[in-house]
Amino acid sequence: MRKPMIAGNWKLNKTIAEARELSGDLAKCLANFEAVDIVVAPVFTSLAAVQEMIKGTAIKLAGQNCYPEETGAFTGEVSPLMLKDAGCEYVIIGHSERRQLLEESDTFINQKIIKALEAGLKPILCIGETLQERENGDMLDVLANQVKGGLANLSATHMADVVIAYEPVWAIGTGKTASDEQAQEAHSFIRGLLQGMFTKEVAFATRILYGGSVKPSNVDGLMAQDDIDGALVGGASLKAEDFIRLVRFE
Numbered sequence: 001m002r003k004p005m006i007a008g009n010w011k012l013n014k015t016i017a018e019a020r021e022l023s024g025d026l027a028k029c030l031a032n033f034e035a036v037d038i039v040v041a042p043v044f045t046s047l048a049a050v051q052e053m054i055k056g057t058a059i060k061l062a063g064q065n066c067y068p069e070e071t072g073a074f075t076g077e078v079s080p081l082m083l084k085d086a087g088c089e090y091v092i093i094g095h096s097e098r099r100q101l102l103e104e105s106d107t108f109i110n111q112k113i114i115k116a117l118e119a120g121l122k123p124i125l126c127i128g129e130t131l132q133e134r135e136n137g138d139m140l141d142v143l144a145n146q147v148k149g150g151l152a153n154l155s156a157t158h159m160a161d162v163v164i165a166y167e168p169v170w171a172i173g174t175g176k177t178a179s180d181e182q183a184q185e186a187h188s189f190i191r192g193l194l195q196g197m198f199t200k201e202v203a204f205a206t207r208i209l210y211g212g213s214v215k216p217s218n219v220d221g222l223m224a225q226d227d228i229d230g231a232l233v234g235g236a237s238l239k240a241e242d243f244i245r246l247v248r249f250e
């Protein structure tokens with residue numbers, strides 16, 4: 001069976017001192033909580049401090065992004081190798097905020113996925129449609145293009161380390177969550193795409209997280225869906241009490 005994952009995307013929040021406090025609170029409560037893969041993704045400047053706080057606990061570290069080169073003249077960027085060196089096991093790639101604000105393409109996202117895997121990181125590939133795309137009836141095409149583009153040139157073996165996060169753009173940070181049924185429909189479609197691109201076994205084994213205003217009041221219904229294997233959480237990951245409740249979903 002697929003092990004559930006609850007991942008906190010802290011986005012552009014928390015100073016080093018604040019990140020230390022939040023990760024310390026999580027470490028105290030979740031140190032030995034092995035039933036779920038627990039992941040936190042602080043800003044780059046807090047990675048070292050958070051790594052220090054969660055060392056030896058069940059909590060794992062993630063980067064929020066990476067650049068698809070190891071080293072070189074790429075001012076302001078961070079490489080997968082450097083994230084690995086800082087203690088990261090995962091890296092979020094293709095978040096909708098980066099797709100929208102920085103115009104990241106599926107091709108660029110695919111390059112990052114490949115370089116992350118080469119460095120020994122596990123990518124969390126984010127995909128999702130905008131409200132307009134959903135209302136125009138383009139949702140399935142958009143998801144198919146993002147999955148096929150993002151995972152191009154990958155093998156079934158690579159897929160053992162890939163996590164997908166379905167995050168409808170209209171639900172991110174808006175307080176509007178997809179209904180359990182809407183989320184399940186998209187997840188089941190994505191699993192079908194994986195079967196077509198790879199194998200039935202890959203489709204069955206790949207974890208697909210839901211993201212978009214997940215909070216303590218809606219996590220249980222979402223997690224009860226057959227094809228929802230966890231959550232990528234923004235706002236509700238910034239308060240220890242809320243994030244701990246999400247990790248302890250029922």
Ligand code: PEP
Nearest residue numbers: 172173211212213234235
């Ligand atoms: C996210 O940033 O990936 C996200 C889902 O944010 P929020 O939970 O705040 O909607």
